[in-house]
Amino acid sequence: MEHRLVTVVFIDMQGYTKRSAGQSVEEMKRFHDEFHSFVKDLVEEHGGVLVKSLGDGFLVRFDSPTKAVQCSYEMQQHLMSRNEDILNPEKIVRFRIGINTGDVGIDESGDLFGDPVNIAARIQNFAEPNEVFISESTLLAMNRNEFGAKDLGPQQFKNATREIKVFKVLPKGMASAEAEPEARSTVAASALPRPAPWHLAVAGGALLAVLSLAAYGVRRGAMPPAATERQPDSPAAREGAAVDRPAPPRGTPARPQRPRADAQQQRRPISDFDRDGDGQISKAEAPPQMQRNFSRHDTNGDGFIDAGEQSTLPGR
Numbered sequence: 001m002e003h004r005l006v007t008v009v010f011i012d013m014q015g016y017t018k019r020s021a022g023q024s025v026e027e028m029k030r031f032h033d034e035f036h037s038f039v040k041d042l043v044e045e046h047g048g049v050l051v052k053s054l055g056d057g058f059l060v061r062f063d064s065p066t067k068a069v070q071c072s073y074e075m076q077q078h079l080m081s082r083n084e085d086i087l088n089p090e091k092i093v094r095f096r097i098g099i100n101t102g103d104v105g106i107d108e109s110g111d112l113f114g115d116p117v118n119i120a121a122r123i124q125n126f127a128e129p130n131e132v133f134i135s136e137s138t139l140l141a142m143n144r145n146e147f148g149a150k151d152l153g154p155q156q157f158k159n160a161t162r163e164i165k166v167f168k169v170l171p172k173g174m175a176s177a178e179a180e181p182e183a184r185s186t187v188a189a190s191a192l193p194r195p196a197p198w199h200l201a202v203a204g205g206a207l208l209a210v211l212s213l214a215a216y217g218v219r220r221g222a223m224p225p226a227a228t229e230r231q232p233d234s235p236a237a238r239e240g241a242a243v244d245r246p247a248p249p250r251g252t253p254a255r256p257q258r259p260r261a262d263a264q265q266q267r268r269p270i271s272d273f274d275r276d277g278d279g280q281i282s283k284a285e286a287p288p289q290m291q292r293n294f295s296r297h298d299t300n301g302d303g304f305i306d307a308g309e310q311s312t313l314p315g316r
Contacts, residue, residue, distance in 0.1 A: 016056030098124025
């Protein structure tokens with residue numbers, strides 16, 4: 001078995017099991033062949049090797065970590081462009097992609113073995129749909145001028161002997177925008193020049209002047225106002241009678257009252273919309289006002305609204 005330092009890419013298709021349950025064998029074969037060709041062509045275009053297809057996923061290797069990230073990022077961009085033109089949510093395809101770099105074993109058939117392969121699979125499972133997540137080893141080995149990266153912190157994956165630091169790939173130039181506020185403040189403060197002593201003296205004098213003016217204004221505000229000529233009281237005031245405000249014109253609408261907190265709308269249960277009794281709502285079962293914002297209610301992007309997403313349903 002050959003041992004080489006390679007970058008391992010795991011690609012998983014979201015919602016594959018649900019799609020296969022609703023299609024015939026012939027339909028699933030055409031669907032699989034279409035995406036197998038899509039992945040294989042793009043991988044080979046970037047100098048990678050499609051090691052094997054896993055039904056709902058793919059195992060890929062690259063000699064260059066930069067090429068691996070470039071290929072994966074372009075793959076996600078192609079899929080998102082494709083999904084924009086699809087109206088049926090059940091036809092939308094989303095990938096999760098995880099990448100890791102390390103020394104792996106390669107057998108005679110080209111299959112990969114070793115801990116770096118397992119870590120890449122765990123990162124792919126941790127990744128979000130439409131995103132590319134990479135390990136710190138891949139980030140350090142690649143050309144970081146090509147992409148930005150958001151630090152997601154160390155992650156403890158199943159069967160891993162140590163925590164793995166994971167990053168989300170961002171478009172080029174977005175790394176600084178995704179930095180934590182404290183980090184940006186620390187870097188900015190360290191980059192500022194140290195003020196000269198005479199600068200501090202001038203600033204201190206100016207501060208004292210401002211404080212003196214503020215104190216003078218407070219003393220002036222505490223003084224009683226100058227006496228003004230008193231206006232003669234009205235007859236009603238002299239007699240101690242109350243002066244009534246004129247009534248508003250007849251027909252003036254009353255000011256609207258703010259709704260009470262306990263009058264907020266209740267959320268409707270899944271059963272109000274679930275016509276086929278499968279415990280979830282498809283877009284076809286949703287009312288028109290929900291169909292217009294179906295993706296907002298479908299928070300996990302699987303094309304259905306289930307009980308876990310019930311808090312987003314319209315009120316009664």
